[in-house]
Amino acid sequence: MISSTYKAFCELNIDRTAIGLGKSENDVEYFCTPVGAEVIGYEGVGGIHYCFIPGFGDVVFAVNPMPVVDEYVYPLASDFEDFLSLIISCNSTAAVEQIIGWDRREIFDNYIMPTEDECY
Numbered sequence: 001m002i003s004s005t006y007k008a009f010c011e012l013n014i015d016r017t018a019i020g021l022g023k024s025e026n027d028v029e030y031f032c033t034p035v036g037a038e039v040i041g042y043e044g045v046g047g048i049h050y051c052f053i054p055g056f057g058d059v060v061f062a063v064n065p066m067p068v069v070d071e072y073v074y075p076l077a078s079d080f081e082d083f084l085s086l087i088i089s090c091n092s093t094a095a096v097e098q099i100i101g102w103d104r105r106e107i108f109d110n111y112i113m114p115t116e117d118e119c120y
Helices: 004-011 080-090 093-101 104-112
Strands: 038-042 049-052 060-063 073-077
Touching: 004 080, 060 080, 060 093, 073 080, 073 093, 080 093
Parallel strands: none
Antiparallel strands: 038 049, 049 060, 060 073
16 A cells, blocks of 8 residues: 555645655666565666555665665655655755665765765
């Protein structure tokens, strides 16, 4: 069953690429995409995509064909609302997808909120 929040989000008919949840007819599933997964968006780089998996309720998973750690598929949020909150807090899916391999300092201090001298 697909989350009612996700259904409402889809009905907004907005450009989701700005937050890393783009979808197009050219998107493909990868060898590591779980069977039966409902793909909810593609990051647009490296084959990274996000999905719901049957049997796991509203949990949102990341799928990464080139994983940060030894996991191709891992949970990111308990539901779509929490997933959107993470994306908004982190400015896009890019940092959210990296959570599994980074600690708080790497995510927040260095990636999301770098100091002036760390900016390029």
